[in-house]
Structure formats: C-alpha cells, structure tokens
Amino acid sequence: MLTMPIFWVMATDSINGSIVDKHSEAYIRQRIDTIYKFVGKITYDAEGNRDYNYSPFNLDSAYCSERYYALMQQASAICDETGDILYDYDYWVCGQDISDDWRYKVTKVYQFTDSMALVDMIIHNFGDSENTIALRFERDDWYIDDFSPSDDGNDDKASLRRVIKQGKEAHEKAKALAGDWGWVGEDCPELLLDMEMTDKGLRAKQCDVYRMYGFDHTTITFDGEHLTVTEGADDELSSENHIRLFLHLDGNGDLVGDCSISHRLASKGYDGPIRLRKGYFYYRDGK
Numbered sequence: 001m002l003t004m005p006i007f008w009v010m011a012t013d014s015i016n017g018s019i020v021d022k023h024s025e026a027y028i029r030q031r032i033d034t035i036y037k038f039v040g041k042i043t044y045d046a047e048g049n050r051d052y053n054y055s056p057f058n059l060d061s062a063y064c065s066e067r068y069y070a071l072m073q074q075a076s077a078i079c080d081e082t083g084d085i086l087y088d089y090d091y092w093v094c095g096q097d098i099s100d101d102w103r104y105k106v107t108k109v110y111q112f113t114d115s116m117a118l119v120d121m122i123i124h125n126f127g128d129s130e131n132t133i134a135l136r137f138e139r140d141d142w143y144i145d146d147f148s149p150s151d152d153g154n155d156d157k158a159s160l161r162r163v164i165k166q167g168k169e170a171h172e173k174a175k176a177l178a179g180d181w182g183w184v185g186e187d188c189p190e191l192l193l194d195m196e197m198t199d200k201g202l203r204a205k206q207c208d209v210y211r212m213y214g215f216d217h218t219t220i221t222f223d224g225e226h227l228t229v230t231e232g233a234d235d236e237l238s239s240e241n242h243i244r245l246f247l248h249l250d251g252n253g254d255l256v257g258d259c260s261i262s263h264r265l266a267s268k269g270y271d272g273p274i275r276l277r278k279g280y281f282y283y284r285d286g287k
C-alpha cells in the first residue's frame with residue numbers, strides 16, 4: 001500500500017529567530033487562541049457596549065479558508081436574491097446573541113495532517129456548549145474550513161452548496177417571470193408589474209396602479225416557488241405608502257396570491273387577493 005508523505009512546515013520566528021512548527025498541537029492551539037481572542041474583542045460596539053453584530057473587521061475573510069469563504073459569499077448572494085436567511089445565528093460566538101461573560105476553551109486538537117485538523121472547543125455563551133471546527137492549512141497558516149464538520153457529509157460546506165444549487169435553480173425559473181404582468185378581475189387594484197431578469201435576479205422596471213400612482217423602489221425576491229414584491233419598510237411612511245405582494249404561479253400560469261396596497265395619493269387602500277396574467281391588461285375604460 002502506498003502512503004503519501006506528510007510535509008511539515010517549519011517557520012522562523014522573526015522576533016527571536018527560533019523555529020516554529022506550524023503542524024504541532026501547541027501551534028494550532030496558539031492559532032485558535034489568536035483567532036478567538038479577536039472574536040471576543042470585536043463584540044463591543046463603538047461606545048463600548050456588547051454587540052455581536054458590530055464588526056469593523058471581516059472575520060470570515062481573515063480567518064476562514066479560501067474555499068469556505070468563497071462558498072459563503074456565493075450562498076449569501078443567492079439568499080439576497082431569493083430572500084432567504086443564510087445564517088440565523090452567529091457561528092463565531094455560537095448563538096444569536098452574546099453574553100457579557102462569553103469565552104472559549106480549546107479542549108482537543110486531533111486528526112491533524114499536513115493540510116487538515118480538527119479542534120474541539122467549549123464556547124461559553126449563556127452556558128457552555130461543545131463545538132468542533134475543522135481547520136485547513138493554506139497560505140502558510142491554519143484557517144477555519146468548517147464550523148460544524150461531519151463524517152456523514154452534512155457539514156457546513158455541503159449545506160452551502162445546497163443553497164447555491166437551489167438558488168441557481170430558482171434563478172432559472174425566475175427568467176420565465178420577466179415581462180409585463182397585468183391585473184385580472186373586477187375587484188382587485190389595476191396593478192401593472194413589469195419585471196426584468198438581471199444577473200442578480202428579478203428587478204421591477206415598473207410597478208404602479210394604472211393611471212393613479214406608482215412605486216419607485218420596489219424590491220422582488222423569488223425562491224423558486226414564491227414571488228414577493230415589496231416597497232415600504234416598517235417605518236413612519238409604511239402605513240401610507242406601501243405595496244406587498246405574495247404570489248405564486250397557479251396551474252394556468254397566472255400569478256395569484258395576496259396583495260396589500262396603501263398610497264398617500266389613494267382614496268383608500270386594498271388588502272385582499274389578486275391575480276396577474278402575463279401580457280394581459282384588463283382596462284376598465286374598455287381600451
């Protein structure tokens with residue numbers, strides 16, 4: 001049986017001239033300590049208050065492997081297009097929030113070769129939790145290659161690849177939605193929706209109520225099944241000027257679903273069902 005040789009990387013410490021074995025357990029522990037000490041520091045905002053969202057420094061690009069970071073970026077762009085949430089927790093601090101006494105401890109370094117290693121940690125964040133991360137040796141140092149490695153292939157990288165695959169499929173389906181859509185029926189608003197397909201997904205070229213008023217900053221997300229059209233954030237203007245459409249294609253190829261419209265120029269709003277048909281405009285004045 002042939003075995004591949006392991007090439008250990010030895011580096012010189014520029015301060016004292018000593019040799020550093022970057023494939024030793026001691027160095028890997030030191031590397032993790034360097035990374036996670038910084039995680040703790042950036043959980044303070046500019047006023048000195050705890051805020052795990054405050055990050056003037058991109059931990060992912062600095063301390064994740066190139067392949068893992070590339071997958072994260074690609075999956076994040078897909079989720080921006082489909083309106084999905086990529087992460088519902090902070091994988092650096094192991095929680096959706098962070099406690100004032102957040103801390104970490106490396107308990108085990110094992111299965112390390114010339115290119116890979118596993119590290120068991122205890123993260124204290126509103127209590128202790130056991131956590132394992134995978135490391136990859138590249139660019140002359142160790143970088144995090146997965147925050148939840150798994151022997152069954154259901155690790156973070158596999159999840160990111162699924163998100164990307166599903167997003168690409170949704171992108172292809174969205175191409176069929178590009179074009180003009182008009183209202184069908186007597187009781188819904190005379191809505192005109194013109195969508196175009198870009199490299200970042202669907203975009204609204206036009207979204208207005210026929211001969212009455214329009215919406216100029218409409219955003220669209222499509223996850224492969226549901227189309228969401230919105231304008232008007234949850235702010236002081238949203239109650240008087242907003243549009244929200246939650247639609248899906250029915251068996252006849254029409255976009256059907258719920259609609260909510262309010263506009264400062266309208267005499268009244270609308271909250272109810274709507275049906276849109278591609279290339280179809282039901283003008284009530286007979287034209």
